[in-house]
Amino acid sequence: MFSLALRDDARLAPLEVWHAEEFADHMDRAREHIRPWVGAAFVTTDVDGARATLARYAERQARDGARLYGIWRDDVLVGGVMFTDFQAGAGWCEIGCWLEPGAEGQGLITPACSALVDWAFARRGLHRAEWHCRADNQRSAAVAKRLGMTLEGVRREAWPYGGTRHDKQVWALLATEWTPGGP
Numbered sequence: 001m002f003s004l005a006l007r008d009d010a011r012l013a014p015l016e017v018w019h020a021e022e023f024a025d026h027m028d029r030a031r032e033h034i035r036p037w038v039g040a041a042f043v044t045t046d047v048d049g050a051r052a053t054l055a056r057y058a059e060r061q062a063r064d065g066a067r068l069y070g071i072w073r074d075d076v077l078v079g080g081v082m083f084t085d086f087q088a089g090a091g092w093c094e095i096g097c098w099l100e101p102g103a104e105g106q107g108l109i110t111p112a113c114s115a116l117v118d119w120a121f122a123r124r125g126l127h128r129a130e131w132h133c134r135a136d137n138q139r140s141a142a143v144a145k146r147l148g149m150t151l152e153g154v155r156r157e158a159w160p161y162g163g164t165r166h167d168k169q170v171w172a173l174l175a176t177e178w179t180p181g182g183p
């Protein structure tokens with residue numbers, strides 16, 4: 001119902017349980033592209049799996065926790081951003097993102113993440129936003145850099161995928177480092 005214009009042809013809006021079929025169709029386009037880089041539970045194979053992801057986020061949002069937002073380009077769901085964790089009491093959150101391959105390289109994700117950071121810092125008074133990615137995920141690290149995040153460290157061999165334990169980078173941004181409105 002409510003959406004934020006990212007530009008003329010793209011909008012950001014809550015991704016909810018009633019989007020399950022649309023989310024499943026999108027996942028069919030995105031699955032192989034995102035599989036190496038995101039949590040396994042997010043990479044579902046059918047409408048029931050898609051609905052379960054959306055319900056999981058809805059339940060966490062009801063407790064003021066994680067939240068999920070879709071990006072629609074020309075009214076087609078092409079990806080999204082999320083608070084993978086949101087800890088209002090402790091003052092920190094973690095932000096994540098994904099796109100189907102046809103929507104990559106168009107500048108959709110950075111402004112969408114900026115909107116989440118703005119809300120977390122300016123509206124909710126959080127102090128710290130984190131970004132976790134596989135150390136070899138250059139496109140994801142580039143988003144963290146564009147947001148003005150600092151690479152704080154590497155959790156060595158913390159990301160098992162495909163029989164290999166990959167390093168995981170932890171990036172973060174403090175509220176005092178953020179210019180309202182984004183980079």
Ligand SMILES: CC(C)(COP(=O)(O)OP(=O)(O)OC[C@H]1O[C@@H](n2cnc3c(N)ncnc32)[C@H](O)[C@@H]1OP(=O)(O)O)[C@@H](O)C(=O)NCCC(=O)NCCS
Binds near residue numbers: 142
């Ligand atoms: C990570 C991911 C979401 C980044 O997407 P992205 O499209 O590279 O990021 P942005 O939306 O910020 O777009 C920036 C790119 O758009 C380009 N671009 C095109 N038009 C643009 C515009 N009008 N404004 C800004 N950038 C624009 C930029 O040049 C940049 O491309 P480049 O890096 O090739 O120079 C995407 O690679 C992805 O889905 N990967 C798989 C899943 C994943 O890794 N998720 C993150 C897990 S930690």
